[in-house]
Amino acid sequence: MTQLGSSAPVAAVPAKLGRKRDHSRDAEILEAAVDVLAEVGFDGMTVDMVAARAKAGKATLYRRWTSKSDLVLDAVSCMKERDADPAALPDTGTLRGDLVAMIKPHSIEDSAKKTRVMAGIVSLLAKEPELAQVAHAAIMEPRARINRLLLQRAVDRGEIAPVADLDTIALIVPSMVAYRVLMLHLPVDREFLLSLIDGVLLPAVGVRGAAGSG
Amino acid sequence: MTQLGSSAPVAAVPAKLGRKRDHSRDAEILEAAVDVLAEVGFDGMTVDMVAARAKAGKATLYRRWTSKSDLVLDAVSCMKERDADPAALPDTGTLRGDLVAMIKPHSIEDSAKKTRVMAGIVSLLAKEPELAQVAHAAIMEPRARINRLLLQRAVDRGEIAPVADLDTIALIVPSMVAYRVLMLHLPVDREFLLSLIDGVLLPAVGVRGAAGSG
DNA sequence: CAGTTTCGGAACTCCTTAGTTCCGTATATG
């Protein structure tokens, strides 16, 4: 029945400390599953691949998850990090400054991997609505959430006019990044993200930047 | 070797007129393949499914295409219609009018199906660069091309300022439609498309529409 | 009306992979 929530990784455990059910081992296996998923997709992925990558036996995987689908569902849902603390987000005083400050090599790499995972399960989503929800919540929504926050702060400080459709605006960059990775198979680099910010997002919210004039 | 270009559907043939190699039969089979692809994706699709849908024998399929991949490659590339004649595009005098005139039930349905096909092969694109190119050219590029044309006309008539990044702007709507269909599994209806036009695309090119005011 | 060709369809082979079982080993407990 591909039931989720069966295992919550806890970490904060030194290393292998025994032969009791080791929940940090779960996390290692799930991480291996995510890696394989990103590389070959759900249908290209075999349980043996995941076991090998995690240096585990296939039996171990089936002791912890009931099926391949169950494993993948858990792996995807565990990709969701704690929501970023709003106080920890950049606060440069301008919307553009905040958006640009979000562009870091680490976040680009992270985003690319998440998008590749998404690519690996896209064809499943139609059949598995539960996975669709979990995947979106874990992979796509966090970035949109941050964008909504930055935009709302810009509205609150009067930098931009109130936006009618904040949810849609916040999806511009994630959508176009996903398109570029999935459909075009082009890399997402700093330059591309800057062109989205300056050429699409900021103009769309009424900021006339250095790019627009002709 | 998954070679393409092996069959060009001709149509313009009354019906079954003989036992010579019937190229309109190719088109029927390819259409069946596209339908199945849209419904279950590449990995969910079996050659038997396609044969059954086309009321053909599996042997017939293998007489015409060397492999499942070959069949799919041909099917996807045959989805590309002739490029729309620029003269046949709407010409209402305003960019918004042209964009809205492009929203027709037929085109919405067509776009949804194309996007579902794309979803069915996304995970393949990483392994099959040839398919990636063909799929993009057949499925995604035509719509972007139309958008580029409409935008360029608006620039030419002085309605909007010259756009630095026309290619990117033309991808806004296709990207966000794809995102909505693939990731969110929400329907793409007229209302959503209008909200993209008025809430994202037109603001991004500097048209202050009726939607923006708060 | 023979001869030819392609057809639809069924039966078949072969391979991959999900899921199971078994076993020797390593570690913690007492």
Place this chain on the structure above:
DNA sequence: CATATACGGAACTAAGGAGTTCCGAAACTG
């Protein structure tokens, strides 16, 4: 040291699907 538990790994079963082969039936050819 004896016991119990979970482990990694390998061998196994079962099912599904790609690709092949064969055959009787249709329909064009001449």
